[in-house]
Amino acid sequence: MKIPKRLQPLVDDGMVDEVLYQLMSGKEAQVFVVRCGDSVRCAKVYKEAKKRSFKQAVQYQEGRKVRNSRRARAMSKKTRYGQREQEDAWLNAEVDALYRLAQAGVRVPEPFGFVDGVLLMEMIADEDGKAAPRLDNVVLTPEQAKVYHSQVISDVVRMLCAGLIHGDLSEFNVLVDPEGPVIIDLPQAVNASGNNNAERMLERDIDNMRRYFGRFAPELLNTDYGKEIWALYEAGDLHPHTELTGCFEHNTQAADVNELIEIIESAKEEERDRQERLQAAEAGTD
Numbered sequence: 001m002k003i004p005k006r007l008q009p010l011v012d013d014g015m016v017d018e019v020l021y022q023l024m025s026g027k028e029a030q031v032f033v034v035r036c037g038d039s040v041r042c043a044k045v046y047k048e049a050k051k052r053s054f055k056q057a058v059q060y061q062e063g064r065k066v067r068n069s070r071r072a073r074a075m076s077k078k079t080r081y082g083q084r085e086q087e088d089a090w091l092n093a094e095v096d097a098l099y100r101l102a103q104a105g106v107r108v109p110e111p112f113g114f115v116d117g118v119l120l121m122e123m124i125a126d127e128d129g130k131a132a133p134r135l136d137n138v139v140l141t142p143e144q145a146k147v148y149h150s151q152v153i154s155d156v157v158r159m160l161c162a163g164l165i166h167g168d169l170s171e172f173n174v175l176v177d178p179e180g181p182v183i184i185d186l187p188q189a190v191n192a193s194g195n196n197n198a199e200r201m202l203e204r205d206i207d208n209m210r211r212y213f214g215r216f217a218p219e220l221l222n223t224d225y226g227k228e229i230w231a232l233y234e235a236g237d238l239h240p241h242t243e244l245t246g247c248f249e250h251n252t253q254a255a256d257v258n259e260l261i262e263i264i265e266s267a268k269e270e271e272r273d274r275q276e277r278l279q280a281a282e283a284g285t286d
């Protein structure tokens with residue numbers, strides 16, 4: 001096909017030899033299938049900031065580290081420079097996440113670089129070499145659904161161990177190839193430790209997966225991996241191979257009122273002691 005303008009720099013640089021066809025035009029980006037030497041890859045061309053939607057919301061940005069403080073200051077202002085820096089940081093987030101996650105053993109498309117707002121990555125393909133379908137386009141047996149669900153949960157755990165939460169995980173952002181599910185679309189990935197919305201987003205991601213796979217294997221609807229995973233993460237006990245139960249003990253025991261009164265009384269007593277000691281010390285210095 002004719003080379004789209006945004007892909008021309010990659011062709012000029014020799015990173016892309018041929019543009020084969022356009023795969024999709026999503027809300028945030030256009031995805032093209034390209035040939036690079038003997039490999040077929042995907043090129044994701046991001047739309048301009050103005051045309052993009054919710055994913056830029058501040059809730060996703062919180063806790064993102066900006067390495068350069070001059071840049072951080074600029075980004076907080078509404079200057080043209082500040083906006084450009086913010087845009088670059090946003091675009092880089094998906095590439096950074098892909099490199100980090102591939103390294104951590106999460107099944108994501110392998111990244112091959114980022115040039116002029118275009119991400120070059122492995123094409124996830126089906127048995128015939130065509131672009132793999134998304135979860136929302138497949139029908140699963142209950143067994144398949146359970147296996148895929150557990151593979152996705154393992155990837156979510158690996159991701160969290162690498163410090164990230166997807167933040168927009170759903171059947172529309174998971175592809176299925178002959179090996180199983182592959183997570184895609186990560187520009188909004190959330191920093192797990194520096195973001196106050198992290199727990200909520202993790203639970204939402206996991207809930208979306210439970211609801212989707214639960215359509216094929218209803219017993220999955222009774223699982224509660226989100227709370228379990230977050231509790232382990234917060235306690236510093238989450239590792240890629242942590243055995244999960246899918247259950248979470250909600251603490252519903254009524255508080256022991258007598259014990260509570262005792263604790264309050266002893267705290268009051270301690271405070272009285274402290275005041276007395278303070279008064280005695282003051283009297284001593286007079």
Ligand SMILES: Nc1ncnc2c1ncn2[C@@H]1O[C@H](COP(=O)(O)OP(=O)(O)OP(=O)(O)O)[C@@H](O)[C@H]1O
Pocket residue numbers: 023024025026027028029030031042044109121122123124125131132134172173175184185186
């Ligand atoms: N590496 C890949 N291999 C195969 N297909 C891909 C790949 N990356 C993206 N796609 C296809 O392109 C579509 C759009 O990609 P992606 O979800 O990353 O972009 P988006 O514009 O952010 O999407 P959204 O519509 O969710 O906002 C995907 O749904 C998928 O069908």
Ligand SMILES: [Mg+2]
Pocket residue numbers: 026172173185
């Ligand atoms: Mg998408």
